Amino acid sequence: VRIVVGAPGGATTNQSFDIEWFNPAGAFSDPGAVVHGMLLALFIYWGWDTCLAVNEETENPSTTPGRGAVISAFVLVAIYVSVALLVMMYATVGTEGIGLGNEANQSDVFLAMKDVVLGPWGWLIVVAVLASVLSSTQTTILPTARGTLSMGVHGALPPKFGEVHARNQTPGFSTQVMGAAAVVYYVAMSFLSENLLSDSISAISLFIAFYYALTGFACFWYFRGTFRESARNLW
Structure with missing residues (x-):
């Protein structure tokens, strides 16, 4: 709402949308920054595949986890891109105030924007960020716990790791x-x-990028013989 209406006090300091933001040619001006940004994006994006780690705990495990992974991938991209665009358009990339170029805001831009955007309700942004942190924590714990569960069952780790909670039926x-x-x-x-x-x-x-690429290649190689059977196999 703030972005549509304008900056606080009726000022028009908002930055207009520019399609050049999506121009990959701009990456050649500072390749190091692009690589660092891509690695950070991978780290932030990491966790969308958590639903695949709990496939044995879902209803209809043959299809639900796969659909969940595909849907969550598109949803996450939409959320991340839209939030990034809205923040850039509202805060601008300036070096003063809440501008994204201000070094004082680089550690936490949402904290800098909360009072300007929501006024006395700025604490809601803090709550939203904390909820996001808790969700990110879960996406880290869920897959690793099930990985160590499998290793405990197969003897790669002590049997204690293979125990399943009696009531929750989880590791x-x-x-x-x-x-x-x-x-x-x-x-x-x-x-x-x-x-x-x-x-x-x-x-x-870097590790995430490597195993994502390795997993993608492994999937392609394993199913390479079925691609021409039906267009649906590409999905």
């Missing part, structure tokens, strides 16, 4: 261990150095 011990490990890692990295945490995110993003 009990594995979830606790993975959750605790994630908390310890984040807290430790935050205390040691912010740069170390940032560098670790970049390193993890």
